Amino acid sequence: MNMQLNETHDPALRSWVASANTAGTDFPIQNLPFCVFRRAGSDEAYRGGVAIGDQIVDLGRLGSALSGVSAEARSAAALAAQPTLNALMDAGPAAWSALRLALSHLLRGDAAPRPELLVAQAAAEYALPAQIGDYTDFYTSIHHATAVGKLFRPDNPLLPNYKWVPIGYHGRSSTIGVSGQRFHRPRGQTRGASETEPVFGPSKRLDYEMEVGIFVGGGNAGGAPIAAADAERHVFGLCLLNDWSARDLQAWEYQPLGPFLAKNFATTISPWIVTLEALAPYRAPWTRDAADPQPLPYLDYPALRDSGGFDVELEVLLQTAAMRNAGMAPVRISLSNFRHSYWTVAQLMAHHTVNGCVLRAGDLLGSGTQSGPDAAEAGSLLELSGGGKQPLTLPNGEQRVFLEDGDTIEMRGWASRDGRPRIGFGAVSGTVLAPR
Ligand SMILES: O=C(O)/C=C/C(=O)CC(=O)CC(=O)O
Ligand SMILES: [Ca+2]
Ligand SMILES: [Mg+2]
Numbered sequence: 001m002n003m004q005l006n007e008t009h010d011p012a013l014r015s016w017v018a019s020a021n022t023a024g025t026d027f028p029i030q031n032l033p034f035c036v037f038r039r040a041g042s043d044e045a046y047r048g049g050v051a052i053g054d055q056i057v058d059l060g061r062l063g064s065a066l067s068g069v070s071a072e073a074r075s076a077a078a079l080a081a082q083p084t085l086n087a088l089m090d091a092g093p094a095a096w097s098a099l100r101l102a103l104s105h106l107l108r109g110d111a112a113p114r115p116e117l118l119v120a121q122a123a124a125e126y127a128l129p130a131q132i133g134d135y136t137d138f139y140t141s142i143h144h145a146t147a148v149g150k151l152f153r154p155d156n157p158l159l160p161n162y163k164w165v166p167i168g169y170h171g172r173s174s175t176i177g178v179s180g181q182r183f184h185r186p187r188g189q190t191r192g193a194s195e196t197e198p199v200f201g202p203s204k205r206l207d208y209e210m211e212v213g214i215f216v217g218g219g220n221a222g223g224a225p226i227a228a229a230d231a232e233r234h235v236f237g238l239c240l241l242n243d244w245s246a247r248d249l250q251a252w253e254y255q256p257l258g259p260f261l262a263k264n265f266a267t268t269i270s271p272w273i274v275t276l277e278a279l280a281p282y283r284a285p286w287t288r289d290a291a292d293p294q295p296l297p298y299l300d301y302p303a304l305r306d307s308g309g310f311d312v313e314l315e316v317l318l319q320t321a322a323m324r325n326a327g328m329a330p331v332r333i334s335l336s337n338f339r340h341s342y343w344t345v346a347q348l349m350a351h352h353t354v355n356g357c358v359l360r361a362g363d364l365l366g367s368g369t370q371s372g373p374d375a376a377e378a379g380s381l382l383e384l385s386g387g388g389k390q391p392l393t394l395p396n397g398e399q400r401v402f403l404e405d406g407d408t409i410e411m412r413g414w415a416s417r418d419g420r421p422r423i424g425f426g427a428v429s430g431t432v433l434a435p436r
Contacts, residue, residue, distance in 0.1 A: 003232070003276060003277055003280040004280070005280055005281060006101075007101075007104070008030065008032075008100055008101055008104040008277070008278075009030055009280060009281050009420075010030075011030065011419055011420045011421060013028075013029045013030060013104070013108060013109075014029065014108070014109040015028070015029040015052055015053065015107045015108060015109055016107065016108070016109050016111060016113040017029075017052045017053045017055055017107060017118070018053065019053030019054040019055065020052045020053030020055075020107070021053070021109075022053070024422070025053055025054070025424075026051070026414060026422070026423065026424025026425065026426050027051040027052055027053055027054075027423075027424065027426075028053075028421040028422075028423065029052065029104060029107050029108065030278065030420070030421055030423060031051065031274065031278050031423035031424070032050050032051070032052070032100055032103055032104065032107075032275070032278060033050065033051050033237070033272040033273055033274040033275065033278065033425070033426075034048060034049070034050055034080070034085060034088075034129060034237070034272070034273045034275070035048070035049050035050075035051065035056065035126055035129055035271040035272050035273070036048055036049070036083065036084060036085060036126065036127045036128065036129045036130075036271070037049045037056055037119070037124040037125065037126050037127070037271070038124070038125060038127075039119060039123055039124060039125070040123055040124055040125040041125070045060070045083055046083040046084075046127045047059060047060035047080075047081050047082065047083060048060070048080035048081055048082065048085055048088065049119070049124070050103055051121070051272060051426070052107050052118075054120065054121050054122065055118040055119065055120055055121060056118065056119045056120075056121055056124055057103060057106075057107070057117055057118060058117055058118065058119050059077055059080040059081050060081040061116070061117055062077050062081075062106075062117065065106055065114055065117060066102055066106070069098075069101075069102040069105070070098050070101075070102070072094060072095055072098040073098040073099050073101065073102035074102075075091075075095070076088060076091055076095040076096065076098055076099035077099055077102070079091055079095070080099065083127070084127075084128075084129070084130050084131045084362070085129050085130050085236075085273075085362070086130050086131055086361050086362040087361075088236075089130060089215060089216070089217045089218070089236040089361040089362055090217070090218055090219070090361035090362075091217075091218070092217060092218040092233070093217065093218075093233050093277075096217070096236065096275060096277065097277055100275065100277055100278075126178050126179065126180075126271035127178060127271075128176065128177070128178050128269070129178075129215070129239075129271065129273055130215060130361075130362035130364075131362055132173040132176055132362055132363065132364045133173065133360050133362055133363050134170070134173060134359075134360070134363045134364075135170075135171040135172060135173040135176060135267070135363070135364045135365075135366070136168050136169070136170055136171060136352065136363075136364075136365050136366070137168060137169055137171045137211070137243060137259075137263070137365075137366035137368060138166055138167065138168040138343070138348055138365060138366060138367055138368040139166075139167040139168060139368040139369075140166065140341045140342050140343040140348070140367050140368040140370075141340060141341060141342065141367075141368055141369055141370050141371045141372075141379065142158070142162065142163075142342040143340065143371040143372055143373055143377070143378075144368065144369040144370070144371035144378075144379055144380070144383065145157075145158055145162055145167075145342075145368075146158050147371060147378065147382075147383045148369075148380075148382060148383070151382065151387040152251060152254075162342075163292055163293050163342075164293060164296070165351070166299075166343045166347060166348055166351045168348075168352070168365075168368075169258040169259055171243075171259075171263065171264060171267065171366065172264040172267075173364070175264060175265055175266050175267060176267045176268075176269060176364065177266065177267070177268050177269075177430070178268070178269060178270075178271050179268060179269070179270050179271055179426075179427060179428040179429050179430070180429060180430070181266060181268040181430045181431075182430070182431045182432075182433050183244070183265060183266035183430070183431075183432070183433060184265075184433045184434065184435050184436040185202050185203055185206055185405060185432055185433065185434060185435040186202070186203050186206075186246050186249065186261065186262075186265040186435070187200065187201060187202050187203070187435055188200070188203060188246065188249040188253075188261050188262070189249065189252055189253065190203070190204070190248040190249055190251075190252055191251075191252045198252060202435040203246035203247075203248055203249055204248055204402070205246065205247035205248040205382075205388060205402045206244070206245075206246055206247075206402050206403040206432060207244070207245045207246070207247050207380050207381045207382050207402055207403065208242050208243075208244055208245070208316070208380060208381065208403065208409045208411075208430075209242065209243040209244070209245055209368075209369040209379060209380050210242065210314050210316050210334070210336065210369060210370055210371075210379035210380070210411055211240075211241040211242070211243050211366045211367050211368060211369055211370060211379070212238050212239070212240065212241060212310075212312065212314070212338050212366075212367040212370060212413070213238065213239040213240065213241035213269050213270075213364055213365070213366055213367075214235055214238055214345055214348065214349075214364065214365040214366075214367065215235070215236040215237055215238070215239065215273055215362065215363075215364060216234060216235065216236065216349075216359045216360065216361060216362065216363040216364070216365065217233070217234050217235055217236035217361055218233070218234055218361060219234065219358060219359045219360040219361050219363070220234070220353050220358060220359055221358065221360075222358070223353070223356035223357065223358050224353075225298075225350070225353045225354045225355075225356070226349050226350055226352075226353045226359070227298075227301070227350060228298065228299055228300065228301035228304070228346050228347060228349075228350035229301035229302060229303075229346075231301075231345070231346035231347075231349035231350050232276055232345065232346050232349075234349055234359070235276055235345060235346075235349065236273060236275065236276075236361070237273040237274050237275040237276055237278075237279075238273065238274050238276070238279065238310070238312070238345075238425070239269050239270045239272060239273045239274070239425065239428075240269065240270040240314075240411045240412070240413050240425050240426075240427070240428040241267065241268070241269050241270075241364075241366050241367075241428070242267065242268045242269075242409060242411055242428055242430055243263060243267050243366055243369070244263070244265065244266045244267065244268070244430070245259075245262055245263050245380070245382075246261075246262045246263075246265070247262070247382055247388075247402070249261055249262040250262030250263070266430070267366075268428055268429075268430040269364070269428055270411075270413075270425055270426055270427060270428035271426065272425055272426045274423065274425055278423055279310055279312070279415060279423075281415075281417055281420055282310060282311045282312065282415035282416070282417055282420075282423070283307035283308075283309065283310060283311065284307065284308075284309035284310060284311040284338075284339035285305060285306055285307065285308070285309060285339075286304050286305055286307075286308035286309050286344055287309075287339075287340075288342075295347065298350055298351075298354055299343075299347045299350060299351060301346060301350075303346075304344060304346070304347075308344035308346060308347075309338065309339045309341060309344055310338045310339060310345070310415070311337065311338070311339045311415055311417075312337065312338040312339070312413050312414070312415045312425075313335065313336075313337050313413060313414050313415070313416075314335070314336045314337060314338060314370050314379070314411065314412075314413050315332055315334070315335050315411065315412045315413070316332070316333050316334045316335075316379070316409065316410075316411050317330035317331060317332050317333065317409070317410040317411070317412070318330060318331060318333050318394070318400070318407060318408070318409060318410075319331070319407070319408045319410070320394065320396075320398055320400075320404065320406060320407050320408075321404075321405075321406030321407070322396060322398060323394070323396055323398075324406075324408070326396065328395070328396060330408065330410050331394060331395055333384060333392060334376060334377060334378055334379065334384060335376065335377065336370050336371060336372040336377040336378075336379055337370070337372055337377070338367070338370055338413075340370065340371075340372045340373065340377070341367060341368075341370065345367075348365055348367075349365075352365070371383055381400065381401065381402055381403065382402075385400070385401040385402070388401045388402060389401075403432050404432070405432055405433060405434045406431070406432065406433075407431070407432050408429055408430065408431045408432075409429070409430055409431075410427050410428070410429040411427065411428045411429075412424065412425065412426070412427050413425035
């Protein structure tokens with residue numbers, strides 16, 4: 001069974017933080033996502049925070065505000081006050097849930113206002129929410145796999161293993177940055193289609209990938225496999241993830257061992273982690289075509305078909321340097337949904353550990369690019385531009401097939417259901433700099 005709804009999901013709840021009650025906020029009291037932050041420009045220690053409206057609850061200053069709550073909530077709050085959330089992530093779902101309930105009570109409209117616990121989001125700077133030990137990137141959108149496969153392997157787009165085994169590769173945590181990351185266009189080897197030898201230089205086909213990040217909670221010390229039915233208890237929450245990708249480096253280097261320097265120069269995540277408990281009302285059925293194989297037993301579990309997925313809208317926006325200089329806002333270039341994923345979060349956790357591999361609290365899994373069935377739902381420029389052949393025209397007349405220096409990509413995510421407030425992931429934004 002997936003998580004049951006409880007009083008923290010009540011759509012009627014309001015907060016004494018007025019901005020949390022406004023239509024369209026990402027952060028109503030039903031959400032309560034976590035970050036690590038400090039006041040911008042200060043030398044304060046980073047510590048955990050929880051979003052409420054346009055404010056952050058400073059988890060380093062809860063102190064007496066939690067005097068009436070459960071011992072479990074108080075010890076979870078102490079873990080959340082540290083400069084990374086690894087210890088909180090390791091504490092497990094009972095601790096996460098106790099802290100969420102305590103914060104929900106503290107912030108409700110009928111509780112005494114405690115403005116001294118808040119820091120305005122506009123006045124904050126964020127750090128990575130965890131020390132990320134290991135990073136694995138999956139490939140769970142069959143629409144992305146088919147589209148990219150057609151470009152990279154026209155004779156054999158969707159390889160025969162795809163519908164049986166969740167495909168992934170081990171990425172690199174050292175270059176993961178939080179929203180606001182700026183990175184130099186990578187240099188590397190590329191070989192043109194009609195060339196016999198590669199050349200070395202800046203990537204000419206720089207792309208983004210719209211993904212969901214999955215933060216591992218309590219891991220599986222000792223390597224005991226995590227059962228699919230139990231796997232969501234090992235997931236702290238979800239964030240937005242941009243897996244920047246140099247397509248020309250990728251096409252030349254990827255066989256036979258998969259992505260390497262094409263994808264490990266930068267990966268950007270949102271500061272906010274939305275917990276699975278917050279997402280409980282926004283679950284989606286796991287969908288497969290009737291002709292697709294059923295999952296092997298270790299990838300099957302009772303809640304899979306009814307509610308294995310997540311109904312989370314995923315938006316990508318682009319702002320070029322010229323747009324920024326002209327005061328133009330970022331413009332939407334695609335909109336997809338995490339519910340199209342061919343494999344579920346629980347299946348990824350079960351698969352990753354089935355051979356004895358150890359996942360640890362704070363490890364990050366990427367879902368893979370979340371392209372949907374329609375062309376407008378493509379999660380990368382490679383797909384939107386038909387392999388670099390059909391340029392996108394922007395409102396100011398500029399065109400793009402791949403990213404140019406100065407371009408900023410912003411991604412947003414949110415979940416909504418009739419009769420419930422929308423809950424959002426905030427944004428992840430990153431900017432391409434000239435090669436160094
Ligand atoms: O070789 C291919 O078909 C493509 C591989 C990728 O782009 C790897 C990747 O990052 C997977 C993903 O984001 O879905
Ligand atoms: Ca990827
Ligand atoms: Mg990457």
